[in-house]
Amino acid sequence: MENRRKLKNSIDEKVVVEYENNWFDVTSFIRVHPGGENILKNKNLKNIDFEFNSSNHSYAAKYLLNQYKLGRKVESDEGMEHLVDWNKPMLPQISKLGDDYIKWIHLPVDRPMRIFENDILELMFKSTWYMPLLFWIPVIIGIIINEMTQLNNILERNSIVFIQLMIGTCLWPILEYFIHRYIFHLDCRQFPSLKTFHFMIHGGHHKVPFDKHRLVLPPIPGAMTAICFYHFLKLLSFYNLISYPKLKMAGILIGYLYYDMTHYYIHFASPTSSYFYNLKRNHNRHHFVNQEKGYGVSNDLLNSLFSHKGLLNKLSYRIRWLKVW
Numbered sequence: 316m317e318n319r320r321k322l323k324n325s326i327d328e329k330v331v332v333e334y335e336n337n338w339f340d341v342t343s344f345i346r347v348h349p350g351g352e353n354i355l356k357n358k359n360l361k362n363i364d365f366e367f368n369s370s371n372h373s374y375a376a377k378y379l380l381n382q383y384k385l386g387r388k389v390e391s392d393e394g395m396e397h398l399v400d401w402n403k404p405m406l407p408q409i410s411k412l413g414d415d416y417i418k419w420i421h422l423p424v425d426r427p428m429r430i431f432e433n434d435i436l437e438l439m440f441k442s443t444w445y446m447p448l449l450f451w452i453p454v455i456i457g458i459i460i461n462e463m464t465q466l467n468n469i470l471e472r473n474s475i476v477f478i479q480l481m482i483g484t485c486l487w488p489i490l491e492y493f494i495h496r497y498i499f500h501l502d503c504r505q506f507p508s509l510k511t512f513h514f515m516i517h518g519g520h521h522k523v524p525f526d527k528h529r530l531v532l533p534p535i536p537g538a539m540t541a542i543c544f545y546h547f548l549k550l551l552s553f554y555n556l557i558s559y560p561k562l563k564m565a566g567i568l569i570g571y572l573y574y575d576m577t578h579y580y581i582h583f584a585s586p587t588s589s590y591f592y593n594l595k596r597n598h599n600r601h602h603f604v605n606q607e608k609g610y611g612v613s614n615d616l617l618n619s620l621f622s623h624k625g626l627l628n629k630l631s632y633r634i635r636w637l638k639v640w
Contacts, residue, residue: 330355331385333362339383344425347525347583349376349599351634373604378422395419404432409514416503416510420518421606428523430515440515442533444579450534451568458565479559483566490567491574492617496610524602530582531575541568577613585636596634 329342332355345352354366367380378394398415399408405428412419431437459476466472499517503510510518520529532540541564548560557563580586581595594615601609611618 330359332358332360334364334367334380338385339380340385341380341383344379344383346637347425348636349603352637353632353635375422375603379425379603382425395422396424401426401428404429404437405519406430406511406515407432409511409518412510413507414504416514416518420514420522422522423524423602424522425525426523428519428526430519439535440533441528442531443528444531444576446534447531447537447572447575450537451572455565455568458561462559462562462565475559476562479562480566480569483563483568484570485566486563487567487570487574488611488614488617491570491613492611492621495612500606500610521602521606524582527579527583530579532571574613581612592634595636 545564551557552560586592597609
């Protein structure tokens with residue numbers, strides 16, 4: 316009781332909880348807690364052993380909680396974080412993690428991370444949520460206008476443009492699922508030489524899932540990826556396997572923008588519609604419970620088709636998350 320009184324006197328609108336005889340300051344964590352703000356806010360200065368254990372929290376969740384522990388920390392409290400130096404750029408250190416790499420990236424932390432030593436590269440691989448919109452919308456409009464000028468018949472032109480854009484947009488969910496599953500979640504134990512590449516494109520996001528500057532694809536690496544994919548479509552067109560590769564590419568870019576904005580939204584918003592609410596819950600399970608399910612981020616169709624739904628538990632309450640923009 317005396318400890319509780321001391322804590323209460325030192326707390327100013329903070330949320331501090333007790334778990335397994337240790338105290339944790341989870342004030343900053345409320346903004347990103349996958350289980351919502353309503354649970355933690357009601358547990359200030361209370362013991363959460365029952366709620367935490369009965370909710371079948373994953374090891375990743377327990378690992379994340381340990382970062383907010385009050386009092387002196389010893390090396391064992393840091394889990395696997397002693398394997399790297401967080402005061403230095405992370406990318407040069409990845410190859411040294413060896414077989415621990417996959418386990419390490421799937422143990423999330425809530426802290427800032429620098430990837431590159433070079434300032435320009437570091438800036439290139441960070442982005443605010445609206446930068447892809449500012450970059451890609453003019454590109455998409457430019458492609459459409461350019462292609463429309465190549466078609467003389469107005470009725471034919473409008474139908475062709477609409478159909479090709481729809482084909483490209485509908486292709487995106489398939490690309491999203493398979494890129495996420497087979498490239499973003501490449502098994503680096505079989506391809507150890509690709510660990511650094513994997514960390515740069517997706518592993519880093521799993522390690523620091525609350526970093527709002529690493530949730531959307533920055534324009535420059537995005538443009539490099541799009542150019543490569545467009546040349547693949549152009550090659551298919553050269554062999555008469557597809558038509559109008561530019562319009563299809565514009566449709567794919569529309570689908571990609573929807574994915575990027577959805578990804579940011581379900582990380583940092585409190586969805587009101589059932590569709591996005593369930594997308595957020597599924598994506599949280601992908602990050603913090605089972606990284607081998609829920610590869611479809613902006614839609615749930617292929618998750619269902621390939622039996623990779625998050626298998627969400629039924630709750631007696633509706634989760635309410637803080638909006639963080």
